[in-house]
Amino acid sequence: MAPDTKEDIPDDANDHCPGPESEQAGKDDACAGCPNQEICATTPKGPDPDLPAINERLKHIKHKILVLSGKGGVGKSSFTSQLAFALSQDEDKQVGVCDIDICGPSVPTIMGVVGEQIHQSNTGWQPVYVQDNLAVMSIGFMLPDQDDAVIWRGPKKNGLIKQFLRDVEWDELDYLLVDTPPGTSDEHLSVSTYMKPSGIDGAIIITTPQEVALQDVRKEIDFCRKAGIPILGLVENMSGFVCPSCHGESVIFPPTSGGAQALADELNLTLLGKIPLDPRVAKSCDTGVSFMEEYPDSPACQALEQIIAKIHSLIGTA
Known part of the structure; x- marks a missing residue:
């Protein structure tokens, strides 16, 4: 990522780091012994020459939302996909999903387009269409x-x-949803650098209730703040279990430190909502169908609808 301020210098850099964009990056005396020395010395300096082309492409997209976590297995891809299905229910809206989880791309399976291929034309790559107003790239x-x-x-x-x-x-x-891998590494730095000039509405950060997930989510929140990415709010996924038959509730992952609500209060963030665990969500993802269309009366669907309503309000599309 091309940093703009001293805050963007890596945490493990030396105290007198000249900054990765400097002509002295990796060559200055202060760089000796820095773990980033070789990377900084070989990275091209100055603005990325491809940014104008990226900005031109992205300027036709009204709203851009990143789905992040820091923790794997909390349901980023399933949330992204169900959010995309929900937004595309309005036939007048065009929705895109960009899956940048390079090593673990699950969006094609979740959205029912496994085995499809990308076609190239003289105007660029053609995304795969799930339906007329819902496109995917992975x-x-x-x-x-x-x-x-x-x-x-x-x-x-x-x-x-x-x-x-x-x-x-x-x-x-109308909407581009970017599904990201766990962590705060190459993919996150890249998408932040490339998309920020054209504007990012914000990030939705997914967690589960237990402290072991919240620890990684804190790092993702810190990343967003250092990278200047607005945070729309937190979503607590797998928040208890609701029996599809009797609707009885059970706690599967105990929120020993207060869960997402306590974290939101601590860091002055919005809790967008809590989605209970429902085995039919996994079934819908495995078969590539919209959970919200298949099971509209389920508590998980109702929770998703409330979260989506808050997102609309936050980005001004309510």
Whole structure:
């Protein structure tokens, strides 16, 4: 990421770091012994020449939302996909999903488009359409075999994310949802750098109730604040279990430190809502259908609807 302020210098950099954009990056005396020395010395300096093309492509997208966590397995992809299905219920709205989880692309499965292929034209890459107003882009469409491992270093991952944003012909979208992998690493730095100039509405941060998840989510919140990404709010996923038959509630992951509500209060954030665990969500994701259409009366669906209403209000689309 090309930093704009001293705050963007890596935490493990030396005290007198000249900054990764400096011509002396990796060469200054202060760089000796820094773990980032080789990276800084070999990284091209100055503004990315592809940013104008990315900005031109993204300027036709009204609202851009990142779905983040820091923790794996909390339901980022399932939330992103169900949010996309819900937004696309309005036939007058165009929705896109960009899956930048390079090593674990699950969006094609969750959205029912496994085995589809990307087509290229003289205007760019064509995303895969789930329905007329819902398009998806993922590396999963590029793999010869769905079981193939993607064993890439950071620069190659960054290059593909840049292509997704620069070369995909999204046309005029009302919403672009970006599904991210766990952590605060290459993919997150890249998407932040490339998308910020054209404007990001904000990030939705997904967690589960237990402290072991909240610890990683705190790091993601810190990343957003250092990168200047607005946080729309937190979503507590798998918040208890509601029996589909009797609607009895059970606590599966005890919120020993207060769960997402306590974290939101501590860090002055909005809790968008809590989604109870429902095994039918997993079934819908495995079969690539909209959970909200299949089970509209379920408590999980009602929780999702309330969260979506808050998102609309926050980004001014209510």
